Amino acid sequence: MNPMNPRPRLQHVATLAEVSIAAASRILRGDTAEFSGPTCERVVKAAKQLGWRRNLLVHSLQTGRSRTVGVVVPPYDSFWVNLLSGVNSRLAAADFLPINVWPGDAENLPYFEAGEQESVQLMNRLLERWVDGLILWPPFAMTYHAHSRDLTDNTVPVVLIDYHAEHLGFDTVATDEFQGAALVAEHLLELGHRRFAFIGGRETAAQTWAQERRQGVEKAFSRVPGVSYKNWKLNSRGDDGLEVARRILRSSLQPTAIVAATDHQAVLAYQAAAELGLRIPEDLSVTGFADLDFAVGMIPPLTTVRQRAAEIGRQAASVILGRLDGTISSADPVDMRIPADLVVRSSTAPPRAAAASTARRKKTAGVPRT
Amino acid sequence: MNPMNPRPRLQHVATLAEVSIAAASRILRGDTAEFSGPTCERVVKAAKQLGWRRNLLVHSLQTGRSRTVGVVVPPYDSFWVNLLSGVNSRLAAADFLPINVWPGDAENLPYFEAGEQESVQLMNRLLERWVDGLILWPPFAMTYHAHSRDLTDNTVPVVLIDYHAEHLGFDTVATDEFQGAALVAEHLLELGHRRFAFIGGRETAAQTWAQERRQGVEKAFSRVPGVSYKNWKLNSRGDDGLEVARRILRSSLQPTAIVAATDHQAVLAYQAAAELGLRIPEDLSVTGFADLDFAVGMIPPLTTVRQRAAEIGRQAASVILGRLDGTISSADPVDMRIPADLVVRSSTAPPRAAAASTARRKKTAGVPRT
């Protein structure tokens, strides 16, 4: 491999086509009307021959826009990956490019508590590149928020994903967690379940989604008489999920259904159930939340709530773009909620006791009353 | 939210501090020695007060380097995500930033056959930003390669991930597939297995890893007498994996172990086994390849080969950096192979018949011959 060849300059093109730089510039940008046909041809041909392409850095310097958006969002699981996909495709359609980075080292994903130093450095690096907007993962935004005026000085539009906090004053796009949680709750109630365990996240300050899912479930349950319900949380490191799942199954509540705050925790419920010899869904129903890539491959395939990840990403990008071109100009932060969809697979079924009674009821209902 | 505030200019800082732009520039870059203490203080204070920060776009224009690397790699699963993590952290350490984009729409990950149009557009967008290097996913590189001289003109260093093809002339970093494959093969042989099925990918032109893993396994098997082995491939769309897994288990070969080319296919083997009432590992051993995030959560946890994803990413970034600073200057393309590690979990055990005989053998060996 030779030493790198230099990229061709407009100067070279102009010289080769025997015109001024200015002429070459205008012709290559499409202002061909003012020039003679042969001149245009010569320039276009020269550019092609040299492999010249426009230099967007120059354009950025001239317009003050880099056409670039900083996306500080770790691709933690398939929800986030699909979300990033949505961000990217919407940005690309507007001829913007994402710069996707995240704090934390390579071996240590997820990295919930970003070091302050590292966060500040990351953000500086982005801002030095004159990103035109910022899409942020809440824990990162919160860490950084305390350490710099950059986010509050309003030089750059900021959108937070999956987080609701009015006090920060940022635009927000998130799943409608309440609605999604109601979906699973009602599905299980309809199947006849009445004794539930909710296995939640840690509900840290940045995890408003965990609270909201729990509250959504609780609200649905509270409407139905005779429901027993208990909420279990993980420890502060979030690493005792399997132990918690075991405790749930051994508890005096004897839940017939476990509602997991995420698919990740549903996996733990499956494991604990397997250890105790409980079959899913015959002995225990389990639901997830997110519909991560592995959910459909679980045995049995997991009933869960699908978040519209790509749509959330697209909307987040749209909000940035809207702030940039003035389409969105409200003084109040945007608070966008995207609905979620129930995906019924094979991890839910009527509870043992109810199965018989449901069948009985159905039979009765099916018998003509005459 | 107010209309966006403009970013402060060096001009503003200089005016506020009552010095020339040139002086402000030098002081803020650290050339403080030449200036009086009070002058420096005034400038630094003014910059801080206005929230000024350097404009890297200018730096790029002046040096011809954007300190940016185009990373055209979809975060398809956790292997790729970890790889991207490695790329990012290595780039960040050198004060570079990744621009990670991929062809295909948001709803359609993975996107194996990128449309030509889209690929060319993506690459143009990157090159217009003057990326200093390119890390490419093989299918994308191959699609694009046919349509543009940009990759062969050698204006920008290119590294391919997980792909081996001398004819393209690009630097390559990949898992040592042969070595990794040998690891699982030998593990299963040691357990006493002799009848194997390999469920592979589609082995398209871009999937050299699928071929290499199969060859690695075959080589290990061929050394041991009495081994039966058969290779199954998926259809061209790669969507009949479950059906293939069923066929394997019903086949006359009656394999005691299934070697999957990736963890994804191991999941299908689990499903097929569950359908047929075969227990893992009692009735059937299964191995994966990659150690994706869900492997440890499978029931039972999957024995697999862990690819050093982050390390591959780091090395890929290092090769780009090396080409840029001249540390790497060989005319021949770099071909780096990163070893993989066997992770023994619970999906592998001695085959039923062999279990007894292995035990017997061991006992015999343990009895002193005297």
Add this chain to the structure above:
DNA sequence: CTGAAAGCGCTTACAG
């Protein structure tokens, strides 16, 4: 100790 001047690569009013 500090400023005026040229320049990175290109675009765009402004002259001719």
Add this chain to the structure above:
DNA sequence: CTGAAAGCGCTTACAG
């Protein structure tokens, strides 16, 4: 129809 000139935001030899 086409070119010379100023300018985007900053840096860096070069003068003083």
